[in-house]
Amino acid sequence: MTSNVWEYAPAPESRDIANLRPNYRMFVDGEFVDGAGEPLKTVNPATEEVLAEVATADASDVDRAVRAARRAQETVWGRMPGSERAKYLFRVARLIQERGRELAVLETLDNGKPIKESRDVDVPTAAAHFFHHAGWADKLAYAGYGPDPRPVGVAGQVIPWNFPLLMAAWKIAPALACGNTVVLKPAETTPLTALALGEILQQAELPPGVVNILPGAGDVGARLVRHEGIDKVAFTGSTEVGKEIQRAVAGTGKRLTLELGGKAANIVFDDAPLDQAVEGVVNGIFFNQGHVCCAGSRLLVQESIADELLERLRQRVTTLRLGDPLDKNTDVGAINSRAQLERIRELAAAGDAEGAQRWTSPCPVPEKGFFFAPTVFSNVHQAMRIAREEIFGPVLSVLTFRTPDEAVAKANNTPYGLSAGIWTEKGSRILWMAQRMRAGVVWANTFNRFDPTAPFGGYRESGFGREGGRAGLEAYLASGDEGAGI
Amino acid sequence: MGVPSTTASAVSTASAAGAVSAQLPAHLADAIRDDAALRRFLHGLPGVDQVGLEQRAAGLATRSVKKAAKLWAIDTAIRMVDLTTLEGADTPGKVRSLCAKARRPDPERPEAPGVAAVCVYPDLVEVAVAELAGTGVGVASVATAFPSGRSSRQVKLADTRLAVEAGATEVDMVIDRGAFLSGRYGEVFEEIVAVRAACGDAHLKVILETGELATYDNVRRASWLALLAGADFVKTSTGKVSPAATLPVTHLMLGAVRDWHAQTGEARGVKPAGGIRTTKDAVRYLVAVHEVAGPRWLDPHLFRFGASSLLNDLLMQRRTQLEGRYSGPDYVTVD
Numbered sequence: 001m002t003s004n005v006w007e008y009a010p011a012p013e014s015r016d017i018a019n020l021r022p023n024y025r026m027f028v029d030g031e032f033v034d035g036a037g038e039p040l041k042t043v044n045p046a047t048e049e050v051l052a053e054v055a056t057a058d059a060s061d062v063d064r065a066v067r068a069a070r071r072a073q074e075t076v077w078g079r080m081p082g083s084e085r086a087k088y089l090f091r092v093a094r095l096i097q098e099r100g101r102e103l104a105v106l107e108t109l110d111n112g113k114p115i116k117e118s119r120d121v122d123v124p125t126a127a128a129h130f131f132h133h134a135g136w137a138d139k140l141a142y143a144g145y146g147p148d149p150r151p152v153g154v155a156g157q158v159i160p161w162n163f164p165l166l167m168a169a170w171k172i173a174p175a176l177a178c179g180n181t182v183v184l185k186p187a188e189t190t191p192l193t194a195l196a197l198g199e200i201l202q203q204a205e206l207p208p209g210v211v212n213i214l215p216g217a218g219d220v221g222a223r224l225v226r227h228e229g230i231d232k233v234a235f236t237g238s239t240e241v242g243k244e245i246q247r248a249v250a251g252t253g254k255r256l257t258l259e260l261g262g263k264a265a266n267i268v269f270d271d272a273p274l275d276q277a278v279e280g281v282v283n284g285i286f287f288n289q290g291h292v293c294c295a296g297s298r299l300l301v302q303e304s305i306a307d308e309l310l311e312r313l314r315q316r317v318t319t320l321r322l323g324d325p326l327d328k329n330t331d332v333g334a335i336n337s338r339a340q341l342e343r344i345r346e347l348a349a350a351g352d353a354e355g356a357q358r359w360t361s362p363c364p365v366p367e368k369g370f371f372f373a374p375t376v377f378s379n380v381h382q383a384m385r386i387a388r389e390e391i392f393g394p395v396l397s398v399l400t401f402r403t404p405d406e407a408v409a410k411a412n413n414t415p416y417g418l419s420a421g422i423w424t425e426k427g428s429r430i431l432w433m434a435q436r437m438r439a440g441v442v443w444a445n446t447f448n449r450f451d452p453t454a455p456f457g458g459y460r461e462s463g464f465g466r467e468g469g470r471a472g473l474e475a476y477l478a479s480g481d482e483g484a485g486i
Numbered sequence: 487m488g489v490p491s492t493t494a495s496a497v498s499t500a501s502a503a504g505a506v507s508a509q510l511p512a513h514l515a516d517a518i519r520d521d522a523a524l525r526r527f528l529h530g531l532p533g534v535d536q537v538g539l540e541q542r543a544a545g546l547a548t549r550s551v552k553k554a555a556k557l558w559a560i561d562t563a564i565r566m567v568d569l570t571t572l573e574g575a576d577t578p579g580k581v582r583s584l585c586a587k588a589r590r591p592d593p594e595r596p597e598a599p600g601v602a603a604v605c606v607y608p609d610l611v612e613v614a615v616a617e618l619a620g621t622g623v624g625v626a627s628v629a630t631a632f633p634s635g636r637s638s639r640q641v642k643l644a645d646t647r648l649a650v651e652a653g654a655t656e657v658d659m660v661i662d663r664g665a666f667l668s669g670r671y672g673e674v675f676e677e678i679v680a681v682r683a684a685c686g687d688a689h690l691k692v693i694l695e696t697g698e699l700a701t702y703d704n705v706r707r708a709s710w711l712a713l714l715a716g717a718d719f720v721k722t723s724t725g726k727v728s729p730a731a732t733l734p735v736t737h738l739m740l741g742a743v744r745d746w747h748a749q750t751g752e753a754r755g756v757k758p759a760g761g762i763r764t765t766k767d768a769v770r771y772l773v774a775v776h777e778v779a780g781p782r783w784l785d786p787h788l789f790r791f792g793a794s795s796l797l798n799d800l801l802m803q804r805r806t807q808l809e810g811r812y813s814g815p816d817y818v819t820v821d
Contacts, residue, residue, distance in 0.1 A: 005781040006558060006772075011550035116548060275741055276538030319777050328550035425533040445535050 011328045013115045018106040024054045024191065026061065026215060027198030029068035030208025035061050037216055042191060045112035046325050046334040046369040054191050056216035059223055062183070065212035066229040069154045069181040072209030078151050078179045082138035089134030089177060091204040096127040096169075099200065103193055107165055108325045110192040112334030112370070113288050115326050125450055126169035129468070132452035133177035136473060140178060143470055146479035151179030152255060153231030155476065158221040158245075159194075160237045161187035161336050162291040162392075168194045170467050171234055172211055173452075178476035180232070183212045185224055187237075189337050191215035222248070230254060234475065236293070239390075239416075239461050257465025257475045259293065259457055261390040262418030264439065265411035266296035266447060267401075270305045272423035273445065278312045281396070284421060284447040286320060286332055286374050290394040291340075293462070294419035296447050297391060298380075300407055303400040310378060310398065314359060317374050322363045332363075332394060335370040344372050344393035351377045351386040356397070382413055390416070404429065408436045417459030421447045440466070510714075511749060518714050521672035528671055528710060534702035534738060543733040549773045556769065557807045560800050561599055563768040564591060566786045568626055568757065570605040570794050572633075572725065578613045581606055585617035587821040592801045594817075595808075601797065602786040603656055607632070608649040615653035626656035626691070630681060633695075633724035635660040639677060646684040656689040657681070658792075660724060661708065663698045671711060678715035691719035691757055691790075696735045697727040705735055709742035719755035725792065730760025736771060740779040743788075753782060759792025765803040768796060 025032040037056030044051050057065070077085070096103065103126075104118040113122070140149050155175045159167035164186055175182050186194035198213045214220055218241070225233045225245050232255040235245050239260040249256050266284045268277045284296025301309050325333035335341040352358055356377040365371045372393055380387050380397040387397050401407040411420055420439040422430050430444040440458040443449060450456070455469035466472050510518075517527035551559055569588045571580060585604055592598040603624035604614050614625045627649035631637035637645075642659075649657055659681050665673045682690050692712040696705050709720050720739050723730035736758045743754045756779070762768060768791060775783045783789050798818045805813050 005784055006562075006776055007555060008549065008551055009553040009555040011552050120548070272532070273535035273538065274532040276535035276542070279538055279542050328548070425535075446537060446541075 008329050010324070012324060012326045013105055013108070013328060015105060015109060015326060017102050018109055019102055020051060020106065020109065022052055024052055024195045024215070026055050026057060027195060027201075027211070027213040028061065028065045029212065030202065030206075032198070035214070035216075037061065037220065040188060040191075040215065040217070042110055042189065043337075044109050045336050046366075048369055051109055052192065054195070054215045057214040057220045061214060062220065062223045062227055065183045065214055066154060066156075066224075066227050068209035069183050069212055070229055072207055073151065073154055073179075073181040076207045077176070077181050077210045080179070082140060082177075082179070085176065085179065086134045086137035088204055088206050089130050089137060089173060092200060092206070093127045093130035093134060095200045095203055096123065096130065096197075099196075100124070100127070103165055103196060105326070106196055107193045108333070110190050111161065111164055112325050112336050114330040114333040115328055116330070117288060117333075121450075122163055122166045125452075126166045129166075129169040129173045129452045132468075133173035137177040140473065140477065143473050143477070145474060145477045149178070149477040149479050152476055152478050153180060154229060155180050155182050155232045155234060156224045156227065156230040157182055157184045157234045158224065158237065159184065159186055161190040162288060162293070164190040165193035165197060167236055168197055171236075172197075174467065174472050175234075175476050176210065178473060180476050181210045183214060183224060183230070185214050185216060185221045188215075188217040225249060228252075232256070232475065234465075235259070239463075242463060255475065257457070257467070258463035259465070259467065260418075260461060260463040261392075262293045262295065262416045262458065262462050263298060263388065263390050263414045264294055264296050264416075264419040264421070265298045265300045266421035267300045267407050267411055267423065267433065268302065268305070268309060269404075269407075269422075269424040269426075269429065270302040271425050273425060274305070274309065274312065276445065277423040278309065278316050280421060280423060280445070280447045281313060282316055282320070285396040286317070286394050287448050289332055289335055289372070291336060291392055292448065294441060294448065294456075295392075296419070296421050297395070297397060298387060299396055299398045300401050300410055301398065302407075303402050306398075306400050310376075313376065317361050317376065318363070320361060320363065320374055322361070322371060322373060323366055332374060335372050335393060338370055340392065341370040341372060344391055344395060347386055347389060347391045347393075348375060348395055351380070351384065351395075351397070354384040354386070356380045356384055356386060382410060388414065404433065408433065412436070412438045415461040418462035419443065509750075514714065514749065518675065524671050524675060524711070524714075525669070528707040531706055531710060534706055536702055539702060539737060540734045543737045543774070546773055546777060547733060547770045549770075551769050551773065557804070559769050559772050560765060560804045560807065562784060563765070563772060563791065564797065564800050564804070565599045565602060566790050567601040567797050567800075568603045568605045568759075568790050568792050569601045569797060570725070570759070570792055572605070572607060572628060576607060576610055578610065581610045581613045582617050583821040585614055585623075587797070587819060588618065588623045589621050591797055592804070593819065595805070598801065598804060602790055605658065605792065608645055608652065608654070611649050611652035611654045624655045625653060626658055627652075627654035628658045628660075628724075630659040630677075632658070632660050633726040635662050636664070639680065642677070643680060643684050646681050650684065650686055650688050654688055656691060657685050658691045658693055658721060660693045660695060661712065663695055666699065666704070666708060666711075671707075675711055675715045678712060678717060682716045689718045690716065691721045691755075692717035693721045693724055693759075695724055695727055696722050696732075697729045702734070702738055705738050706742060709739050710746075713742065713746050713754055717754065719757050719790065721757040721759055721792065723758075723760040723792075725760035731758030731762055731792075733770060733774060737774050737778055740774060740783070743783070744779045753788055755788040755790065756783070757790040757792055762791055762793050763795050764799050768800065
C-alpha cells in the first residue's frame with residue numbers, strides 16, 4: 001500500500017486455471033488410487049476455504065508403494081541406460097513448463113504464496129532442476145564418483161510445505177537421474193502440486209512405480225522412513241523431525257540426507273551498496289512470507305550505518321503489498337496454516353516481552369485468512385528467543401556489530417548453519433567473511449538465489465548432505481560394493 | 487590525492503557554490519565548498535550493485551496495471567510527455583504541427599489531456615512559443631551545444647540565453663561528460679551553476695547522458711552533482727546516444743531525488759528520455775516513480791517523459807481502454 005493517488009486495480013490470476021478438483025488420490029505404481037488412510041482436507045490459507053479432499057496412505061499403502069518402487073528399480077529404471085532416463089526427465093521438465101501457469105495457480109491456492117513468486121520462481125526453478133539432472137543422467141561416470149557409479153536403490157523422500165512443487169523437483173530429479181526410484185510424501189497442508197506432478201509423470205509415460213506419491217501427515221512420513229524396503233532417506237523440514245528421523249534410521253544402513261532449519265545472518269557492512277542491501281534484506285526475509293529455511297532472518301548491520309539502513313528498510317517494507325496471493329501485484333501472501341501463524345505470533349510476543357522494539361508495516365491486513373504483516377524487531381540481542389529460534393515467518397530481527405570479527409562471531413553464534421549473506425563493496429572482505437561463515441550457502445551482495453547447478457545444504461542443526469550441482473548427485477550414487485543390484 | 491583541480495577552478499567552484507548553497511543543510515553546503523570537498527562527497531556516496539539494481543527494476547516491471555489504474559496511468563503519462571523533435575531537418579512547419587499535436591493530442595477526444603511541453607532546438611523556440619502562447623503547454627529548449635556539449639563555456643551560455651530570450655520556459659542542458667569522466671567534477675558543477683544563472687526563471691533540466699557515463703556509480707555521482715548545482719530535473723539522455731533511458735538508470739535517479747528530498751525537503755524531478763515508445767514501457771516507468779520515489783512524484787512537475795512516438799501509442803491505448811477495442815495507427819494523427 002503506497003498511496004491513494006494511484007491504486008493498482010486488482011489483477012487476480014484466474015483460479016480456474018488450476019483445474020482444481022474436489023478429490024485427489026494417491027499416485028502409486030503409475031496409477032491414481034484410493035488410500036486406506038483417513039482422507040485429509042487441504043485449505044486455501046488466504047481464504048480458509050477447503051480446496052479439496054485428498055486421500056492418504058496407511059501402512060499397507062506405504063508397503064505397496066515401496067514394493068512398486070523396488071520392482072521398478074530392479075526391472076526397469078535401474079537397468080535403463082542413462083541416455084534413456086534423460087529423455088524422460090527432459091520430457092517432465094518440458095511438461096512442467098507447458099503446464100506452468102496451472103501449476104503456479106494451484107501452488108498459490110494451496111500454499112498461500114504470491115502468484116508472482118510461484119510463477120517466476122517455484123515453477124521455473126522446478127523445471128530447471130529436471131533439465132539440469134536430465135543432463136547428468138548419461139554422464140554420471142564423469143561426475144567424480146568412480147568410473148561406474150550405480151544407483152542406491154529406493155529413496156523415501158519427505159518434503160515440506162514451503163515450496164511444495166520445487167522441493168518435489170529437488171528430491172525426485174537427482175534420484176531419477178541416478179537410476180533410483182522414489183516414494184515421496186508431500187506435506188500434509190500442501191499435497192496438490194505434488195499430485196499434479198504425478199499427472200505430469202503419467203503424461204511423460206514414466207514407467208509405473210518409478211515415482212510414487214503418498215499424501216498424509218507425519219505418521220505416513222514416519223512409516224516411510226522406517227520401512228525396511230527403503231535404501232535412502234531424504235528429508236527437508238524441521239530440525240526436530242530431522243533428529244527423529246536420524247534416530248530411526250541409525251544402524252539400519254540406510255543413507256540419509258537432512259535439510260533442516262536455519263537462522264541465517266544477513267551481514268551489512270558500512271561500505272555496502274545500501275539501496276541494494278535493503279532490497280536483499282527485504283528479499284531475504286519477506287520472500288515467501290519468510291517460510292524459507294535459508295531466510296535471512298537475522299540482520300547484522302554495522303552500528304555506524306544502523307539508523308540510516310533501518311530507516312530505508314522501513315520505508316521499503318512499507319511499500320510491500322500484502323493480500324490476495326492470486327493478485328499479480330501481491331508481494332507478501334498468506335501464512336501457510338493456522339498453526340504456523342500461531343507460532344509466529346507466539347515468537348513475536350516473546351520479542352516484545354524480552355524488550356526488543358517491534359515495528360510493523362502499516363499495510364492493511366485482510367480479515368479472513370492467515371496473514372501476518374511484515375515485522376521488523378530492532379534492538380535485538382543474541383540472548384533473545386527471536387535471535388536464536390527459527391520463526392519461519394515475515395519477522396526480521398536486527399542486531400548490530402562493530403567489527404568484522406564481531407560480525408563473524410555473532411553470525412556463527414547459532415546452532416544452525418544453512419546460509420549467510422554478506423553485503424560490502426570490498427571483494428577481499430567478501431572472501432575473508434565467506435571463509436569464516438559456518439554456513440552451507442554464502443551469498444555475496446545478493447540473497448535467496450537458487451540454481452540447480454549450485455549445491456544447497458547445511459551444517460550442524462541445519463542438516464547434512466547437498467542438493468543440486470555435482471555434489472548433489474553423491475547422495476543418490478553408490479560405488480564399490482554398495483548399492484542396488486549387487 | 488590526484489585531485490585535478492587548479493586554484494582558479496577551486497575558487498570559482500566556491501563562488502559558484504555561494505549562489506546555490508544558501509538553503510542547503512550543512513553537510514551538503516560543505517560538499518560544494520571546493521573541488522576537493524565535492525570529489526570527496528561524490529566518491530563517498532554508497533556504491534550501486536549492478537545485479538541488485540537490475541533485479542529490482544525487472545521485478546517491479548512485472549506489476550500488472552489494469553482497468554481504472556491503467557487509464558489513470560495513461561492520462562498521467564500524456565500529461566508528462568515532453569513532445570520532442572530534435573532533428574537537423576526540423577523546420578518551422580514541423581514545429582508548428584508538433585505544437586498543434588501538443589495542444590490537442592486527440593482531436594476526436596478533446597477531453598484527452600495535453601502534454602507537458604514541446605522540446606525543440608533553440609532557434610525554433612520562437613516558433614513554438616508563438617504557437618503555444620496561452621495554452622499551458624511549456625516550451626523546452628535543448629541548449630549548451632546539445633547533444634555533445636563540446637564547445638566553450640561562452641558558446642554554451644550564449645546558446646542558453648538564445649533559448650531563454652526567445653521565450654523557452656524550460657532548458658534541457660547537457661553536462662560536459664569529458665570533464666566528468668576525467669574527474670573534473672568542479673568544472674561540471676560550475677558550468678551547471680552558470681547555466682542555471684543564465685536560465686533566469688526557466689526550469690533547468692540537466693542531461694547526464696547516462697549511456698556515456700557507462701557505470702551506475704557514475705550515474706549516481708552525476709545525479710548528486712547536478713542536484714547540488716541546482717538542477718530542477720535530472721534527465722537521462724539526449725536520445726542521440728545508445729543506450730538512452732533504461733529502467734535501472736531511472737530507478738537510480740529516482741532514488742537520488744528521493745534521498746535529496748529526505749535530506750533537504752526539496753522535491754526535484756526526473757526525466758527519462760529516448761527509447762520509451764510504448765504505453766507498456768511508460769506504465770513501468772510510472773510504477774518505478776510510484777514505488778521508488780513515492781506517489782508525490784506522479785506529477786508532471788516532478789516527472790517527464792522525453793519522447794516523440796510514445797504519445798501516439800498512449801492515445802491508441804487510451805481509446806482501447808475507453809472503447810473496449812483496438813484502433814489502429816491511422817486513427818491517431820501523425821505529426
